[in-house]
Amino acid sequence: MTSETLIWLSLLIPSVGAILIWLTRKNNNLRESMTFATAISLFFVVITLLVRVYNGERPEFTLLEMLPGLSVHFAIEPLGMLFATIAAILWPINSLYSIGYMRGNNEKNQSRFYTCFAIAIAATMGIAFSGNLITLFVFYEVLTLSTYPLVTHKGDASAKRGGRIYLGILIATSIGLLLPAIIWTSIVAGTTEFASGGIIGDKLQGAMLGILLFLYMYGIGKAALMPIHKWLPSAMVAPTPVSALLHAVAVVKAGVFSVLKVIVYVFGIDVLADSGVTDWLLYIAGFTIIVASLIALQQDNLKKRLAYSTISQLSYVILGAAILAPISAVGAALHIAAHAFGKVTLFFAAGSIYTAAHKTEISQLDGIGRRMPWTMGAFTIGALSMIGIPPAAGFLSKWYMLLGAFETEQLVAVGVIILSTLLNTAYFIPIIYRAFFKQETPPKDAEHSHGEAPIQIVVALTITASLTILLFFFHQVPLELANQMVGR
């Protein structure tokens, strides 16, 4: 099969999957097999593409042309391939987890859940493979809209409120800032196609360049740069599989991925480095990292704490890009992968605790490690990766970012990374300590006695925890892709 066909398939499979899931909604087992069949076929398609892109192929393909210069165009480059691969690896695992979670909690409207999930994955593929800003924007909006029913899944007042904030911020920033930025770019540069070295060149200088950068950075609301991060904690009203794959991986990574893409392929690292208009971005990203960590420290709700941790980790990627050294951009790209596996594991664990013990607050977790050893073991690995301790994958990305920060003598960035590592430790270690070393307060009645979560959940989180460690040892593929991105 040609690579063009494979790109086609990677969009078509989840879309058709969504339809099949909806059509088989009357039969739960059949519907779940549809999800699996779709997820696994997508996995193979993306891996085949990965091998080709790794070997230097750069497939392209135009789906349709709305107007001359305004087309839906796909072009795979290394960073997009990395992003797509992460999503394609995690979707089957997440599906397994979803089945355990959704059935274990007797959630309603499961068909809508799986259908929207598949559409969201299709949108993620579209973002990852987008060849120009228009395509990126189209799928960015599809992703927002398709995840809205997932966020508001419960349908109660808090879900509705969360959904409003979610949609309000994401739509307002994308239409209000990102779209004008794209149109401005298209007028200035005459094109919206991504190209290595950037397309802006010397067509904009000084303050105008800074304004355009500002429009992009705050237009891409999914990157959750402060102060437009509020949608992410709001999205935590969603069922945990959604928080895990979408709000720790697909949606937020779509955000930082777009940020990286814009900085590397629209502005160009060298252009920005010469212009000196990115200092504010570095400071805002650093501010977000520290402040989000401080807020995370105060959260007792486990999912909220993880959400703020996500906000902080996302800004690492932005920080890595804003340091403007190729090697730190490599670190940023690696961090997309490292954080994905680690954070998915953490959310899986949170959902596992909720399913088995119906606990959502950290203060309730005393001694739970003895009841749910697999879950809390995986949680520990995920937490180590967040802090950046070897042998978890988080170490690698921080290492590369630090190298870049030293290389460009951005001492602020160095300080931020070190300080935030301490903060990460401060908000993760107490959870682990509680779970394993504190005595469980004796349950008032026998009902509270519980063991591990359903088997699907345990298997899923064990796999992602193992992947977090494996990524540390076998990091050649993502590293090579990241290097190809900056042309090293």
Added chain:
Amino acid sequence: MFDTLQQHLPALQVVLPLLAAPIALLFGKKTRLIWMFATLVSWACFYISIQLFLQVQTGDAIRYEFGGWAAPWGIEYRIDKLNAFILLIVSGISAVVFPYAQTSIEKEIPPQHQSLFYVLMLLCFAGLLGMTITGDAFNVFVLLEISSLSTYALISLGRDRRGLTSAFQYLIMGTIGATFILIGIGLLYILTGSLNMMDLADKIKDLHGSRTLQVAYGFLIVGFSLKLAMFPLHLWLPNAYAYAPSVVSAFLAATATKVALYAMLRFMFTLFGADYSFNAMQVQWLFLPLACIAIMVGSVVAIFQSDLKRMLAYSSVAQIGYMLLGISLANINGLTATLLHIFNHALMKGALFLALGALCYQVGNTHISRLKGIGKKMPWTFMAIVLGGLSLIGVPLTVGFISKWYLLLGSIEHGWWPIVVVIIVGSLLAVVYIWRVVEAAYFKPADDKVTGSNLKEAPLLLLIPTWILVIANIGFGIFATFTTDTSKDIATLLFRGVQ
């Protein structure tokens, strides 16, 4: 035989629905039969407009002398790319609305008035087509009156008694507008002694300094602005759309204001010339602030409406603001955006009003509280509202995006950043009023006490026309080359002579 017909297509375009109206009356009370007859007429008109459109694409404008009387004295029909495009829109929308009508009016119009409804619709249709096709200034007024008078009656047909007062309100304001237009045309006649548009255009060239000409221009612009509901002359519109029968709202929202806008463009660009309008009269400085206010006020007021038809009506005020904004940019991209939005807005509002008609058919009215549960019980109607709404917001891959794209291009070309902000804020306000609807339909379970326990999907005869327009919204959004090329072509033609 066929050749003769082919030759007389311009006349048939108007005469066919005009004659069909009294014939429909002869059928008596057999409304189903009238309905089929009217539908066939609308399809025939659509076919004719396609033929005319194709003919003008290849060559020059078609000139047709009515009754064989030569141009400046007789009435001439003149079809160029601009009005062929508008004819296509008007008859295309009618070809979708007429099949929809019967099922919808069975619930909304008392049986004794149903045959009258078709007669009025056909008259209104004929009037709008005539206004568009004619090359005679006075003829524009006559046909405007035909369409307006039938519109007043159509609005008053609704079950809601408030329809009567809103029809009366529209009657007063519409008549003032028509009178202004008549005075304007009269002044032109006094100045030039001619009513033929091409002849007028020729003679006006030498009169540019004339005070009378300026007054005529003023009367015409104000008159048409009233008919097309420019802020602050829009006051008739919300009530008229809200209390008219659904099918009438859909038809009017998608065609009537568009034709009034076309007539204004025709006078501004063909008769007076772009140079006179923008350089001598500086009309863009009148339109620009009013358009911006219309976008803001229309959208904000729409957010606070609890009746969905009223909400869409206020949204129309805002959308008309976008069209006027395009004109006031006074460049090709801006005018392209206006023409595109005439087409695109007809599709969006047509689809949305038809979807509301389906809702009205099942639950009785279009108050926002009636939306409860339709997300589940009427999924197709609900999806049509959502997709139509997305197009109204201007999400990519819908037609709304294409119009906004050109508007933004036109504004950025001038470096008018505040206008860019207005357009964007307008879109965001649209997100708010559309999302209110989605939330209401999506979150609340059906309340059996309000809607009856047997709430189910609307009949196919309502859904199919609605979905034809919904699909057109997406189709023309994805494959936008046809509409943009046509609009750009027309805009370039209209501007020829100014730069």
